[in-house]
Structures are given as C-alpha cells and as structure tokens.
Amino acid sequence: MNERAHIAIIGSGITGLSTAYSLVNKGCRDIVILEKGHLSSGASTRNGGGIRAQFLTEENIMLAKWSIERFKRLDKELNANFWFRQGGYLFVAESEEELLTLKKAANLQRGFDLGTKMIDCDGVQMIVPEMICKTVIGGSYRKDDGTLFPFPLLFAYAERLRAHGVAIETYCELKNVERSGNGFELSTTRGPIRVDMVLNAAGGWSREVGAMFGARLPTQPVSHQIMASEPLAPFLDPMVATLKDGFYMSQGARGELVGGITESGAHGNNPGKSTTDFCRQMSTRMISLFPRLSAARMLRQWAGFYDMSPDANPILDEAPNVDDLFVACGFSGHGFMISPAVGGFMACLMTGEKLPFSREPYRLTRFDLGRVSTEALVIG
Amino acid sequence: MPTRKAFVCLCEDVTMEELRSAIHRGFPDIEEIKRITGIGTGPCQGKQCLHTLRTLLAQETGMKLEDIPLTTLRPPAVPTSFGQWAAAKKEDVTR
Numbered sequence: 001m002n003e004r005a006h007i008a009i010i011g012s013g014i015t016g017l018s019t020a021y022s023l024v025n026k027g028c029r030d031i032v033i034l035e036k037g038h039l040s041s042g043a044s045t046r047n048g049g050g051i052r053a054q055f056l057t058e059e060n061i062m063l064a065k066w067s068i069e070r071f072k073r074l075d076k077e078l079n080a081n082f083w084f085r086q087g088g089y090l091f092v093a094e095s096e097e098e099l100l101t102l103k104k105a106a107n108l109q110r111g112f113d114l115g116t117k118m119i120d121c122d123g124v125q126m127i128v129p130e131m132i133c134k135t136v137i138g139g140s141y142r143k144d145d146g147t148l149f150p151f152p153l154l155f156a157y158a159e160r161l162r163a164h165g166v167a168i169e170t171y172c173e174l175k176n177v178e179r180s181g182n183g184f185e186l187s188t189t190r191g192p193i194r195v196d197m198v199l200n201a202a203g204g205w206s207r208e209v210g211a212m213f214g215a216r217l218p219t220q221p222v223s224h225q226i227m228a229s230e231p232l233a234p235f236l237d238p239m240v241a242t243l244k245d246g247f248y249m250s251q252g253a254r255g256e257l258v259g260g261i262t263e264s265g266a267h268g269n270n271p272g273k274s275t276t277d278f279c280r281q282m283s284t285r286m287i288s289l290f291p292r293l294s295a296a297r298m299l300r301q302w303a304g305f306y307d308m309s310p311d312a313n314p315i316l317d318e319a320p321n322v323d324d325l326f327v328a329c330g331f332s333g334h335g336f337m338i339s340p341a342v343g344g345f346m347a348c349l350m351t352g353e354k355l356p357f358s359r360e361p362y363r364l365t366r367f368d369l370g371r372v373s374t375e376a377l378v379i380g
Numbered sequence: 381m382p383t384r385k386a387f388v389c390l391c392e393d394v395t396m397e398e399l400r401s402a403i404h405r406g407f408p409d410i411e412e413i414k415r416i417t418g419i420g421t422g423p424c425q426g427k428q429c430l431h432t433l434r435t436l437l438a439q440e441t442g443m444k445l446e447d448i449p450l451t452t453l454r455p456p457a458v459p460t461s462f463g464q465w466a467a468a469k470k471e472d473v474t475r
Binding site: 037038041045151159228229230274276277282296297300302 | 405406407411412415416421422423452454459461462466468472473
C-alpha cells in the first residue's frame, strides 16, 4: 500500500465510489479507498435496488430527482449494464392516516415537477392487477421511478476508478487516526498512510469511524433483511411498497421477486444475521396481497442495514470541529438511489467548488439547532 | 482445472472462463465473484459449485485453500414455498 495519498475515502460502498468517480472527473486522482471487508461489503451489496424520487422532504427529493437523470446516462458512460428500469413505484395506503402522508408527499413533489399521481383503489388495481386490494384505500404512483441491479454499477465504478489510478484497498481496516500537520496519519491493518483529507463514507460504521477522528455523528445502523424468489413469469411492473409495515417488492429482469418488510427491534450492523422469522413474516404478508404466489418458492434471503440519521435525511458536510474531515452518511436506507447526486455534491464540497445544491439542509449542525424536517417515507 | 468452457455453477450457468475473468479483472474474492457472476445464487445456493470456486481461487491467487471461506450460509436450506413459510407458526421458526 502507498504511504501517501491526497484523499482517503473510508468505505468502498456506493457513496465512496460515486464520490471518488466525481473527484476523478474533476482531475483529482490521488485517492485511496480503504475498505475493511470485500468491495462494497456493507449495505451497498445488500440493498433492494429501489430507485424513487417520492419522498416527504425536499432534501431527499432534490437528491433523488437529480440522481434519476444521472442513472439514465451512467450506464453508457461506465460501459456497464446495471438494468436501470423505470417501471414505476407504487406506495399503497391502507388507512386514512397513511393516505394523508402520501397526499402530503405528493403535494410537496408537485413543486419539483415529478408527475407523482394520487390514485384510488381502482387505480392501484389497474397498475397491479395481481394484487388483492381488499385492505387498500389508495396510493401514490410515479411512473419514472424504478429499480436497478446494484452489483454491476459497483463493480463498474471500481474498475473505472482503478483504471484512473485510484487505489481501492480491500480488507484494510482503519485502526487509529492521528492529526499530523494539516492532514492525518491513518493506521490500518495493512500499514500506515498519510493523507491531507478524509471522507467518512463508512455507512453502517460511520459513527465509529467519526469517533476515531473526534467527530460525533448521530448515526445508528438498523438491521434489515431481504429475500429473492425463484424466477417467475413477469407480472409486476412497478416496485410496490406499503406504508403500514414497510413491505416492498419488485420483480427483476430475470423474473425474480426481491423484497423485504420491517422487523421490529432489529439493531446493529452485522450483515451475517439472518432469521427464519423474517421469512415467515415476509411470506405471510406477501401471500395476503398476492395469494397466487403461495406455491412460488423463496430461493434465498440475506441481511444488511440502514445507517439511520435522526431525521432520516443524509448528513453531507465537513465535520464542524475537525478540519479536512468530510462526512457523507446517515442515508437511512436511501444511499444507493441518491448516490450520483451525493457523489457530485461531496466532490464539490471537498474541492471547494460551487455546490449544485444548498448545503444548509444537509449540515450536521441541524440536529443541535433543531432545524430538522423528518423523512417519513422509509420502507423496509 | 478443466477447460475454460466447463460449467462450474449448473444453476446459474457460470463457466470457468467467467470465473477466471472476474479474478483477473481485479476481484479475487469469493464474495465479489459471487456478486459479479451470480455463482451460487441459484436453487442449490452454491452447494455444488462454491468448493470448486475455492479451489480455483487458491490456484489463481496462491492463497491457501483453508484461508478461503465459503459465502455466508442463510436460510432457506432448500427453496421453500411462500405458502409453507406463511403456514408456519412463529414458534416453529424461532429458536
């Protein structure tokens, strides 16, 4: 491993890779990415691939809208097919209160010209004919939301970055941090490295990594599970999500169903943790909505986590009390879908260029100042 | 190791050549190769192919076979219908 680099990025997840890619495009190539496991071994290789701009805060809507436009061109640019498909995204309400939340979100989204539509039960049935709508009273739908397949995008970023000379050091865990002149002396399990600037993009470990630098981050990993079925004939165009219990499901390009559901009281960032009770809960809800799936089979199941921030909006900032430490964390389950915008934003912040969005709503200090608007549309 | 067109993962049709290509593109890790090629993600969940992949990785990278772990074992052990899962009681599936 080199003993010197201009920028160290902690974490090779989608946030770190996307930011590195934006930095490289600005001509900044002296970058090392430190990853404690295999490439993108945290939430990035464990997520459901949902892409949507339907959110309840302007902060998330802006990042997501910008990112969806970017995803449309990124496949050609990286010469990678990551199966980005705008098959739509349907939120389902089963109570008046849930419907009100969706109405609030749709009203806010109107200002961003997203084309989100409120629909009644018949409208839901038209979009998902296979679903039993007994409990459904309405929903919101946006046809330009959709899904992608995370792995090819991650690996394409990694290959492109390496071709530009960026070092991606896997199985290289950050162990200790010392201030050294204007930079940092980082000790890792694969030796020391001196850098001028650091980006904490450690996802489910962002709080621990922040603490090593003396920066207190209010993030907390919450574990989630997800499953895939055997391939089935195509029947489900949009991603479907329910507000009641965070159930979501989409059908991938090969016919497999991918989905999850909220489990109560699940904490931690251990991706090794799987429970058969998740399989039971998920299957029960799935069959109540799609009875025809009762003979279809679950092929596999896995676990990951959301790096939650207190308001479920991302933290994109330079640490207020530690110069040259930048923070991109707290994505609260939405990191993948907003990663192109986040990468562009962080690269501008780190190089001192003009920012594409206002910095204020993403600042770390918003929690102390009480200037938060909480994102309620967190699914899974 | 057999010829390059040999299938290693019979569920997902992954060949020896695809596995070697992933290793030499800079991803010499069993978890990374699984995600690039889809090896071990079909109905048998790697019960037939992942040991072949470990042996190949050892040959290509010079690592010791015992230092190359398997991927994480997860439920279900065999493909299981959603109806069967839903019919289970909570105490049947929790320890």
